[in-house]
Amino acid sequence: MTNWTNQVALVTGGARGLGAATIRHLAARGAAVAINFTTRPDAAEALAAEIRAAGGRAITVGADVADEAAVQAIAARTEAELGPISILVNSAGIAWGATIETWEPKGFARLRAVNVDGTIHAIRAVVAGMKARNYGRIVNISSVASFGTTGFPGNHFYASTKAEVNILTKRFALELGRHGITVNAVAPGFVRTDMTQAGKTAEEWATIEANFSRVAMTGRVGEATDIANAVTFFAAPEASWITAQILAVDGGRTDYIAHG
Numbered sequence: 001m002t003n004w005t006n007q008v009a010l011v012t013g014g015a016r017g018l019g020a021a022t023i024r025h026l027a028a029r030g031a032a033v034a035i036n037f038t039t040r041p042d043a044a045e046a047l048a049a050e051i052r053a054a055g056g057r058a059i060t061v062g063a064d065v066a067d068e069a070a071v072q073a074i075a076a077r078t079e080a081e082l083g084p085i086s087i088l089v090n091s092a093g094i095a096w097g098a099t100i101e102t103w104e105p106k107g108f109a110r111l112r113a114v115n116v117d118g119t120i121h122a123i124r125a126v127v128a129g130m131k132a133r134n135y136g137r138i139v140n141i142s143s144v145a146s147f148g149t150t151g152f153p154g155n156h157f158y159a160s161t162k163a164e165v166n167i168l169t170k171r172f173a174l175e176l177g178r179h180g181i182t183v184n185a186v187a188p189g190f191v192r193t194d195m196t197q198a199g200k201t202a203e204e205w206a207t208i209e210a211n212f213s214r215v216a217m218t219g220r221v222g223e224a225t226d227i228a229n230a231v232t233f234f235a236a237p238e239a240s241w242i243t244a245q246i247l248a249v250d251g252g253r254t255d256y257i258a259h260g
Contacts, residue, residue, distance in 0.1 A: 004030035008082045009235070010075060012036040012065050012122055013092030015044035017193035018141060021224035022089055023047060023058075025232045031087065032057035034078040038064050038092070057082060065092045065118030066110070068125075075125035084133060085126045087235045090119045090140045090165075095195075097154040108157055115161035116168070123172060127181070136181035137235045140169050141227075144189045144250045162187070166246050173244035182243035184234040189250025191222035217252025 009026045013019040015037035024047075027033050033051065035058060037044035044060040051058040059081050061074035078085055096111045098104070119140055130136030145155050146162035166185060173183035190196070190212040197205055212221045230249045233239060 003237070007031035007086045007235075007237070008034070008078065008084060009087035009089065010034045010036065010061075010078050010085050010122070010126065011089040011091055012071075012118065013038075013141075014089075015040045015047065015060075017091075017195055018188065018191065018224050018227045019089070019091035020047055021228035022091060022231045023051070025225075025228040026087065026089075026235065027051045027054070027056040027058060029232070030056075032082040034058075034074065034082060034085075035060045036065070036074060036092065037062055064114075065090075065121055066113035068117075068121040071118070071121040072125045075122075079129065084129055086130070086133075086135060087137045088122055088126045088139070089231055089235065090122050090138070092118050092122075093141060095155070095158050098157055099154055100156070103157065111157060112161050112164075115158075116164050119165055119168065123183075127176065130181050131176075131179045134180040136176070136179070137237075137239070138172070138176075138181065138183045139231050139234045140165050140183070140185040141231075142166050142169070142185040142187040142246060144187050144248050144253055146187060146246075147248070148256055150253065150255050169246060170244045177243055180240075182234070182239060184239075184243060184245045184247065186227060186230045186234070187246055187248045187250070188227045189216065189222055189248070189253050191224060191227060193224055215253055215255040216250065217254065220251060222249065222251060 009031045014023045014035040023033050035044045048058040048060050063070035063074045094114045142165045143162040145159035169185040
C-alpha cells in the first residue's frame with residue numbers, strides 16, 4: 001500500500017468526540033471509513049453524509065463493542081461494503097467516577113467490558129484479514145490517567161482499564177509485528193469534547209478549563225483534532241516501523257503524582 005485511497009478504516013466510537021475527529025482526518029486523506037456508534041445513529045449518519053458530500057466513502061455501523069458477536073458483524077459489513085479493513089481505531093470508551101467507597105461490581109464490569117473487552121473484540125474481528133494481507137494499523141485510545149495518578153480525583157478504576165489497554169497494546173504489537181501489523185496507543189490528556197462539557201454550565205466549564213490549562217506546559221486544554229492528528233500519524237502507511245508505543249498527547253501535564 002502506498003497511499004490512503006487504498007485504506008479502509010473502522011473507528012469504534014466514531015460518532016462524536018475524538019472518534020469523529022479521527023474519522024474526519026482519515027477521510028480527508030482518502031481513506032474509506034466505517035463509523036461505529038452505540039447510541040447516536042443520528043450523529044453517525046450526519047458525519048457519514050458530511051464525508052460523502054465531500055466525495056469520500058463512509059458507512060455507519062451500530063454495535064456495542066462489549067458484544068463480541070456484534071463487533072464481528074460490523075467488521076464483516078465494513079469489509080463487504082468498503083473493502084478489507086487496513087486501519088482499526090479503538091476509540092469507543094466510557095468513564096466512571098467511582099471512588100474506593102462507591103465502587104460496585106456492576107459498574108466496574110461495564111467499564112471494563114467497554115474499555116478493555118471492546119478493544120479485544122475489535123482487534124479479534126480484524127486481525128485475521130490483516131494477517132492474510134500482511135498489513136495493518138491498529139491504534140488504541142488510552143489516557144494519561146493510565147500512567148499512574150494525576151491530580152484529577154475519582155478516576156481510579158477508569159485509569160486501571162486504560163492501563164490494561166496499554167499492556168495489551170504492547171503485547172499485541174509483539175504478537176502481530178511479524179505479520180506487518182503495527183499496534184500503538186494514543187493517551188490523551190484533558191480534551192474539550194461534547195462529553196467533557198456535558199452537564200456543565202458556562203461558569204463551571206470555565207473553571208475546569210482554567211484548572212487543566214494551569215497544569216499543562218502549553219497552557220491550554222486539548223482539542224479533539226490534537227488527538228486525531230496523533231492517531232492519523234500512527235495509522236499512516238509510512239508508520240511501518242513504529243509499534244508498541246504509548247504516546248501521551250496532553251500538552252505536557254505536570255500534575256502527576258510520581259514515586260522514585
